[in-house]
Amino acid sequence: MMKRLATMTAACALTAVAATAEEVRVYNWSDYIDESLLEKFEQETGIDLVYDVFDSNEVLETKMLAGGSGYDVVVPTGTFLQRQISAGAFQKLDKSKLPNLENMWDVIADRTSKYDPGNEYSINYMWGTTGLGVNEPKVREILGEDAPVTSWDLIFKPENAEKLAECGIHMLDAPAEMIPAALNYMGEDPDSHDPDVIARAEEVLMPIRPHIQKFHSSEYINALANGEICLAVGWSGDVLQARDRAAEADNGVEISYYAPDEGAQMWFDQMAIPVDAPNPEGAHVFLNFIMDAQNMATASNYVYYANGNEASQEFLAEDVIGDPAIYPTPAAMDNTFTTTPYPVRVQRVVTRLWTKIKSGT
Amino acid sequence: MRRWLLIGIPYLWLLALFLVPFLIVLKISLSDVALARPPYLPQLDLSAGWEGIKTFFAGLDFDNFVFLTTDDLYWRAYISSVQIAGLATLFTLLVGYPIAYGMAMAPDHWRPTLMLLVILPFWTSFLIRVYSWMGILSSEGLLNQFLLWIGLIDQPLTILNTNVAVYIGIVYTYLPFMILPIYATLEKMDGALLEAAEDLGCSRLTAFWLITIPLSKQGIIAGCFLVFIPTIGEFVIPSLLGGSGTLMIGKILWEEFFNNRDWPVASAVAVVLLLILIVPIILFQRNEQKQREREG
Secondary structure: OHHHHHHHHHHHHHHHHHHHOOEEEEEEEOOOOOOHHHHHHHHHHOOEEEEEEEOOHHHHHHHHHHOOOOOOEEOOEHHHHHHHHHOOOEOOOOHHHOHHHHHEOHHHHHHHOOOOHHHOOEEEEEEEEEEEEEEHHHHHHHHOOOOOOOOOHHHHOHHHHHHHHHHOEEEOOOHHHHHHHHHHHHOOOOOOOOHHHHHOHHHHHHHHHHHOOEEOOOOHHHHHHHOOOOEEEEEHHHHHHHHHHHHHHOOOOOEEEEOOOOOEEEEEEEEEOEOOOOOHHHHHHHHHHHOOHHHHHHHHHHHOOEEOEOHHHHHOOHHHHOOOOOOOOHHHHHOEEOOOOOOHHHHHHHHHHHHHHHHOO | OHHHHHHHHHHHHHHHHHHHHHHHHHHHHOOEEOOOOOOEEOOOOHHHHHHHHHHHHHOOOOHHHHHHHHOHHHHHHHHHHHHHHHHHHHHHHHHHHHHHHHHHHOOHHHHHHHHHHHHHHHHOOHHHHHHHHHHHHOOOOHHHHHHHHOOOOOOOOOOOOOHHHHHHHHHHHHHHHHHHHHHHHHHHOOHHHHHHHHHOOOOHHHHHHHHHHHHOHHHHHHHHHHHHHHHHOOOHHHHHHOOOOOOOHHHHHHHHHHHOOOHHHHHHHHHHHHHHHHHHHHHHHHHHHHHHHHHO
């Protein structure tokens, strides 16, 4: 009896120890960090890091709205962040615990305050544009030397899409980005919330849908790099990661990224702390760690996305800070547009249109 | 007392694992979408007492079910799911029956090994097995490489992201559920019946049609239901192996839930799916009961 009691006490003591070992749970986009940073965080702070990934804002949002996700730090895109803030999903940041806030870049903070007024709830992690990932030699081989690789014509003109279908086209499975892109191409307001205007996006997207091999938001990185496809509508840094993977594999595939001439959507991925985070204290430690100039530069150098951290810029590699596909020139920045969240009824129209485009019904 | 306890436990399971979750889904399907956490109204406020319960019930309505009739997308998705599930069940039967037959006819000492081989895939995660099919069926995949190598085709076939891949995925995944019940009935079959048929001048094929098939009918029916019922609501296989044109209700449900954040409509879709499934489930139960009566 005594012995049994002793083992039980030992077992209880063990669980107690396990419970006190501090843990931070982070839920971020896939392929979106240099993993050496995760180890560095654990070594510097002694906090255990649980790092999970997702590839769609919709999945994250459902977890946030359901509550009890168990995550301490999540990374929604600006429009989604704005809606989740109004649903009461996040807690205000305690800025006294974030001394590295001084590193942040006012140009980006100014733009993100559109979604999070005063940046009360979030910090910018990365930002980028939605544009074209092109296997240039292949595309020029099919369409000729004067292929419009820097224009939405490349995919939105049915005759181009039809010819390129044989080497494979992927499109983001993200209606909140593809429909604004189509509207912008037509000369309509990309941020329109008018169902009649949104419906017109069908005129651009429907004729090209038979030529799209897959609607997916993460597979295109590998597909571009392996040469399985020659065109993808994708996110800037993801396409550049594909470019590097292809170069590493030395398989003769050459990928370029273009934010199209007609204008590209600019988006901001923001780190925020859920209102029911189990360890908000640790979440602040993580945010402050990420905002360190060196750490943020390490992340950007690895994922090829621009960040909202001005102090990090001196540590950025030349092929990051010097690449206009990552850090656009001020003129190119002016040629971007942003969107705002759809109200529920309009969201239904957008989703229905997207289902129609994806399935043809 | 002990008898009640014995009968009570399974019903308690049914209550906890089926009825309570169903009532929660039903409740959500009668509420309205809202920008809140969780994203629907009304919420049951028990602290307000009886008044709270009254206002809660006053806020429920059938609008979401009416909505499902306004767009033919839902009906086409239900019908397409039933079609895909029906055809996939047929294919599974065509593949599964010969395997079960072979197992039942195999020498006694082989049977445990054969049985093990059928169950073995369950030791690996279902998701990983579906992913490996993506590797097999893709245009640079093993299957195309093999066919190109033996010279049967000179262009890779597009199988991944089509309905063909969905059928392959379903047949592969659900095959054990077809094999096991058929094997169970075939194994019990008295071999002397076949000998008698042959003695009386029946050819082997006729004997198979007249004796083996009817005697394994219960197994065939059980296997078909076990494949058909879960396949209708299948989400993972069509979303990983299917193309954008694969219309199945599981995918529609996902879109309602994740893209529209409309939990009430998503729940209504789920309730209607359950109503559609109740018919085959009841038929399945009847079949099982008949079999038990016959054996009892």
